[in-house]
Amino acid sequence: MRTLVLYTSNTGNTKRYAERIAEGIGADILPFNKRKFKKMSLKDYDTIVYGGWLSGTTIQGVNEFLARWDDMSEKNVLIYAVGMGVVSKESRDNLINSNLLDLYHLRFYQLRGSFDYSKLKFPYTWMIRLGIKGAIQRNDPGTDAETLGRLIETPLEYDDNDGVDRVLSVLHRLASESKE
Template sequence: MKTIVLYSSRTGNTKRVAEAIAAALPQGTPCLDLTKPLPENLASYDCVFLGFWVDKGTADEASRKVLQQLHNKNVALFATLGADPKSDHARKSLEKAAGLVPEGVNVPSCFICQGKVDPKLIEAMYKMFPASSLHGRNPESEARHKAASTHPDAKDLQDAAAFAHEVLLGLEMEG
């Protein structure tokens, strides 16, 4: 099965996850920044693993554009976000991104893990939102950003590799 990993990364989180995924796939699987020119033979891949950072509850803009243009048989999604990866926000972010994939394209599975938030973005949110807001400067926000700053960690990267392995195994079993 011919695979490729594409990713968009703002702080390096999604790139690290993408590299862990690529390392778990067959040797020689390309791992490319999707904000750079994509290979002309992109349609020839049986499965595209596409990673993004969550922005406003969905994939970042560059990833959204690529997702909408993929007509490969399978697109497995992975993402990083500053919030709890088990939260409704995380689940809904993956669902929104999966909804961008063209009709007829199979999304066999998704993976999401926490990642540090760009400090410039944190400061911008603190200026934009009042302290009473989820994104304002308050003890809860600061604790969430502190927790996120340690991710992706070794377990997240192991889980990402396991995700890639499981997707590939599942697709190979389907035939």
């Protein structure tokens, strides 16, 4: 089985997971580049993994990735999204709906990553501050000014080894099935 791992990453978490996945299964790995991806040949790969970081409920780059579905529909396609939020069935379903993933025959995983405001640049710093302001104004549950202020001051560190292992176990199973 020949596997390609593609990823988008702003502060390094999605990249780190992509590297572990690629190393674990022996895959080629590339940062996702919209323009290059439009033209690149996928014919040597029977499995493609796409990792995208989350901004709001959008998996970064996933629309451009899925735009080539016609070239991938006969392959194993796995997508993982990385965000700072707690992983739950509800958040996973929400991501599937928001990114229209149920229109495709693929496997989807939500992994948890770190969040470090000090690593962000404009416009992401502005987007985070705007998001916090909106949550406080709406009085969303658990989003008081103090809690959200902490998000800016204190980095949240999270290493989702279990999530990476879940993706890898599926890839190993697919690899053993392709040998049979």
